[in-house]
Amino acid sequence: MTSVSAPAPHQAEVAEAATETGTGAGAGTGTAEAPGIPAQTTVPRGLLIGVQLPSPWGAPIRQALDGLLVGEPDIEIVDVSAAEGPERRPRVLLTGPGLRVERPPAWFGDVEWVHTVSAGVDSYPSWLLSAPVVTCSRGLHATQISEWVVTALLTGARQNSWVTAPVTAFPRPTPGALLAGSTLGIVGFGEIGQAVARRALALEVDVVALRRRDRPSPVDGVRLLPDLAGLLAVSDAVLLSAAATPDTHHLIDETALRQVRPGVHLLNIARGTLIDQEALRPALDDGRVRLASLDVTDPEPLPADHWLFTHPQVRISPHISGWAPSLEQAIARRFHENLLRYRSGQPLIGLVDPTAGY
Numbered sequence: 001m002t003s004v005s006a007p008a009p010h011q012a013e014v015a016e017a018a019t020e021t022g023t024g025a026g027a028g029t030g031t032a033e034a035p036g037i038p039a040q041t042t043v044p045r046g047l048l049i050g051v052q053l054p055s056p057w058g059a060p061i062r063q064a065l066d067g068l069l070v071g072e073p074d075i076e077i078v079d080v081s082a083a084e085g086p087e088r089r090p091r092v093l094l095t096g097p098g099l100r101v102e103r104p105p106a107w108f109g110d111v112e113w114v115h116t117v118s119a120g121v122d123s124y125p126s127w128l129l130s131a132p133v134v135t136c137s138r139g140l141h142a143t144q145i146s147e148w149v150v151t152a153l154l155t156g157a158r159q160n161s162w163v164t165a166p167v168t169a170f171p172r173p174t175p176g177a178l179l180a181g182s183t184l185g186i187v188g189f190g191e192i193g194q195a196v197a198r199r200a201l202a203l204e205v206d207v208v209a210l211r212r213r214d215r216p217s218p219v220d221g222v223r224l225l226p227d228l229a230g231l232l233a234v235s236d237a238v239l240l241s242a243a244a245t246p247d248t249h250h251l252i253d254e255t256a257l258r259q260v261r262p263g264v265h266l267l268n269i270a271r272g273t274l275i276d277q278e279a280l281r282p283a284l285d286d287g288r289v290r291l292a293s294l295d296v297t298d299p300e301p302l303p304a305d306h307w308l309f310t311h312p313q314v315r316i317s318p319h320i321s322g323w324a325p326s327l328e329q330a331i332a333r334r335f336h337e338n339l340l341r342y343r344s345g346q347p348l349i350g351l352v353d354p355t356a357g358y
């Protein structure tokens with residue numbers, strides 16, 4: 001394999017998320033385009049890619065990627081376990097959750113670019129994020145998660161009566177409230193938060209949001225608020241869609257739960273660690289939190305006897321909101337797109353800022 005010049009350090013600022021352009025997994029660009037790697041005149045045509053995609057979930061991604069790489073014989077893919085010999089030194093690593101914690105011997109210093117199949121990088125070892133360039137699959141889950149959120153909001157507000165026989169009298173109006181006119185507070189206004197906001201606005205919900213950086217709202221009609229307390233004070237439902245970082249650990253704690261609107265619907269699709277679950281329990285019991293819809297918990301899975309499973313105001317899904325039938329193919333296409341960009345010196349999609357942690 002010919003040698004390659006090391007890419008210049010990337011500019012780590014994650015750029016503004018691009019507009020979602022369609023439907024279904026991967027239809028949105030999911031773009032956090034960044035300046036990325038400058039044009040590399042010495043990038044070799046031959047390229048060794050280390051892949052760490054455990055079965056069973058990794059197999060369809062690998063299969064889709066193999067299909068995309070047909071006709072590119074100068075690109076070789078090796079399993080990480082097969083890439084540890086001194087002659088096999090991948091320059092690119094495609095990886096998913098479950099990567100072993102220790103740094104692989106010998107070759108890791110040669111890895112110029114790491115791409116994760118996840119949107120968040122909180123579960124990856126820190127040495128991995130010290131690669132010169134790290135990208136993630138940000139944006140590929142936004143459409144399906146926004147549908148999970150809309151479902152949770154609607155079923156949390158309205159209780160339709162479905163009958164299996166004629167009714168003898170016109171039934172009483174079903175209990176519940178309208179979503180229209182309510183306020184949704186979105187904590188973390190990235191790809192997912194924005195996809196949810198667009199759908200909520202269509203349901204005539206007022207949407208306010210909080211993000212880390214001091215940037216304007218990327219969605220017309222959504223008001224950005226300067227702090228969490230202000231958002232909690234006005235929100236009938238609060239969605240957690242922020243990256244899991246030290247700053248967002250237990251963001252929803254005892255103090256925050258004293259600032260919510262009484263009867264709030266709390267939704268979490270981000271990571272379980274954003275909520276202090278022990279502080280949540282009394283808030284549920286005294287009605288400050290009317291309902292908690294949780295796709296993520298801490299830990300995962302919860303122990304079988306965990307109180308969250310049986311609390312009447314809690315609904316749990318098993319970290320599945322981000323899945324869609326076409327997700328694995330979308331992940332492979334995203335990596336392939338970035339591979340083409342990498343080889344031609346174009347900005348990569350989904351750049352991770354290792355300092356910010358997402």
Ligand SMILES: NC(=O)c1ccc[n+]([C@@H]2O[C@H](COP(=O)([O-])OP(=O)(O)OC[C@H]3O[C@@H](n4cnc5c(N)ncnc54)[C@H](OP(=O)(O)O)[C@@H]3O)[C@@H](O)[C@H]2O)c1
Nearest residue numbers: 119120141188189190191192211212213242243247270322
């Ligand atoms: N349940 C699932 O299956 C699933 C699937 C995919 C992702 N996720 C989780 O969802 C998270 C968000 O995904 P995404 O695709 O929307 O990522 P994203 O586009 O990178 O957005 C992350 C958002 O978090 C915000 N943020 C970071 N730190 C913050 C803080 N201290 N306070 C307020 N906001 C903060 C960022 O603010 P700025 O806009 O200012 O940068 C950004 O808006 C991921 O990190 C991942 O943990 C879960």
